[in-house]
Amino acid sequence: MDRSFYTGAVGAIAHQERLNIIANNIANVNTNGYKRKPATFSECIYSNLNAIAQEPTDYIAGAGVHVEKTDVDFTPGHLATTGKEYDYMIMENGFFAVQNPVTQEITYTRNGNFMTSLQADADGRFYLQTANGKRVLDANQNPIIVGMLQGGTGSQQMISGQELVEQIGIYTFPSTNGMESVRGTEFVPVEKNGQPIAVPGDRRTLQHKVLEMSNVNLGDEITKMIEAQRCYQYALKMVQTSDEVETTINGLRS
Numbered sequence: 001m002d003r004s005f006y007t008g009a010v011g012a013i014a015h016q017e018r019l020n021i022i023a024n025n026i027a028n029v030n031t032n033g034y035k036r037k038p039a040t041f042s043e044c045i046y047s048n049l050n051a052i053a054q055e056p057t058d059y060i061a062g063a064g065v066h067v068e069k070t071d072v073d074f075t076p077g078h079l080a081t082t083g084k085e086y087d088y089m090i091m092e093n094g095f096f097a098v099q100n101p102v103t104q105e106i107t108y109t110r111n112g113n114f115m116t117s118l119q120a121d122a123d124g125r126f127y128l129q130t131a132n133g134k135r136v137l138d139a140n141q142n143p144i145i146v147g148m149l150q151g152g153t154g155s156q157q158m159i160s161g162q163e164l165v166e167q168i169g170i171y172t173f174p175s176t177n178g179m180e181s182v183r184g185t186e187f188v189p190v191e192k193n194g195q196p197i198a199v200p201g202d203r204r205t206l207q208h209k210v211l212e213m214s215n216v217n218l219g220d221e222i223t224k225m226i227e228a229q230r231c232y233q234y235a236l237k238m239v240q241t242s243d244e245v246e247t248t249i250n251g252l253r254s
Helices: 002-027 218-253
Strands: 039-043 065-070 079-081 088-090 096-099 106-109 125-129 145-150 169-172 180-182 186-188 197-200 206-208 210-212
Touching (some): 096 169
16 A cells, blocks of 8 residues: 555656646746746656566556656747847747856847846946846857947947847757756756857848747646646545555554
8 A cells, every 4th residue: 555655645746846847837928038848757666566576577566757857848939029129039040148247157048138238337338138137149259239438428329239130149059958947048058968159140040129939838738737737636536545545454453
């Protein structure tokens, strides 16, 4: 009875985690550049029944499942026209590179919702940046400048978003499998992804005044949520039934 009890409990925990992952996908259905994250399950170890260790038998039992990892689905999202001067969408594979001006950490994103810095930096320059203040990089990993203070009293006219198309860097990797998701729509490469390959944007690969929407399909996610809820309920029912059988057996012994 202990086996069925704990197998059910492990299953309930796994499907609770799956529900959390699905809920996060649904919460980001309207987040620009968000990539759906499906859960990957693995079976727990199997063991032989009615046999000594290492002896093969036709009777085996598993110990449930667990969520092994969360993958990232890099399927492109739909195009949405915004008309905003510093919005961009990569039409092919690739990422924008953005850099934290404090830590110098570089991350990669498909979210091209950019803007100009609200005030000049200490060097008197205005930069193209993300909503959270990270600077957008060109193909040489240099921050993109959109304006500069003149005589310390004001700023020159900002460079237009169309002019910046050929400055913005687009970065690809030999493999995107296993890239680590950080802070919503940003990613950092791991060793197996290889080194980033950078090319300047052009009017074919980089569209201006449009954004890539989330690739989450709400209907699919709701279907998966219902499925995960049912599995969760069945796993708890297995725990309850195992407990009831154990209680009955203990009652017969007394």
